[in-house]
Amino acid sequence: MNTIGLSHYLIVSALLFCIGLLGVIVRRNVLIIYMSLELMLNAGNLALVAASRFSNNLNTALNGQIMVFFVITVAAAEVAVGLALIVALYRRRQTTHVEDLTTLKF
Amino acid sequence: MQDVFFYIFAAMTLLCGALVVANPVSRSPVTSAMFLVLTIISLAGLFVLLHAFFLAAVQVLVYAGAVIVLFLFVIMLLDLKEEERRRIRLVMAVPAVLAVGTIAAIMVRTIRLAYSAGAPAAGPVEGSPVALGRLLFTGFALPFELVSLLLLVAMIGAILLSRKDLR
Numbered sequence: 001m002n003t004i005g006l007s008h009y010l011i012v013s014a015l016l017f018c019i020g021l022l023g024v025i026v027r028r029n030v031l032i033i034y035m036s037l038e039l040m041l042n043a044g045n046l047a048l049v050a051a052s053r054f055s056n057n058l059n060t061a062l063n064g065q066i067m068v069f070f071v072i073t074v075a076a077a078e079v080a081v082g083l084a085l086i087v088a089l090y091r092r093r094q095t096t097h098v099e100d101l102t103t104l105k106f
Numbered sequence: 107m108q109d110v111f112f113y114i115f116a117a118m119t120l121l122c123g124a125l126v127v128a129n130p131v132s133r134s135p136v137t138s139a140m141f142l143v144l145t146i147i148s149l150a151g152l153f154v155l156l157h158a159f160f161l162a163a164v165q166v167l168v169y170a171g172a173v174i175v176l177f178l179f180v181i182m183l184l185d186l187k188e189e190e191r192r193r194i195r196l197v198m199a200v201p202a203v204l205a206v207g208t209i210a211a212i213m214v215r216t217i218r219l220a221y222s223a224g225a226p227a228a229g230p231v232e233g234s235p236v237a238l239g240r241l242l243f244t245g246f247a248l249p250f251e252l253v254s255l256l257l258l259v260a261m262i263g264a265i266l267l268s269r270k271d272l273r
Contacts, residue, residue: 005221012152015214031180045149063241068158
């Protein structure tokens with residue numbers, strides 16, 4: 001019998017989110033920070049799909065998956081714009097290291 | 107059988123996710139991107155276990171196929187060599203690990219407490235392309251159209267930002 005429940009998926013999602021958060025805080029390379037952001041988005045997606053799977057309301061259960069569909073689209077758009085920003089930044093400053101980007105620092 | 111697959115995919119997701127963030131062997135962004143692909147693919151496996159078949163396919167196509175290729179393209183374009191020499195500073199890393207570890211502990215504990223009385227059973231829905239497509243063009247038609255606008259804006263923004271004489 002299948003003993004894997006909603007909580008198992010939610011715990012995996014929470015841990016993946018925390019790994020992504022740690023990457024955003026600890027790593028200093030803009031590209032890796034971006035990848036960590038993708039990890040966090042994917043953790044959210046996993047939670048949404050799990051909630052959709054374990055919902056018993058037939059009318060609204062698929063809404064979670066539609067949400068994931070939109071999140072994937074927005075993430076793709078975000079990556080395109082973000083990487084264009086990184087390329088523009090690299091052209092001007094020759095670095096992708098966040099500690100070298102202190103122009104806006106107070 | 108499904109339980110075994112869940113544990114395999116979950117372990118692969120978390121392990122490869124950790125290797126994206128902190129790889130003890132290589133600090134090159136290319137390695138991180140490759141482990142991100144593995145994370146995405148094992149997440150797609152978890153989606154299949156959750157009966158979200160269409161989303162699993164979209165996940166592989168869009169993330170592994172488009173997003174990661176874009177990442178690799180930019181990494182190759184920038185030709186980062188000196189980035190690998192810098193070390194993670196321990197003064198910053200230790201409090202960060204502590205803080206995030208606390209957040210993780212709180213989240214896991216909350217989830218465990220919330221479902222200690224018994225988790226809900228799996229519902230009857232299947233994320234087939236037909237069901238998702240029907241919903242996208244009926245109930246979610248307006249958000250769907252708005253997303254197309256967002257993609258247009260993102261496209262124009264990316265073209266504008268990657269101009270050479272950007273001021």
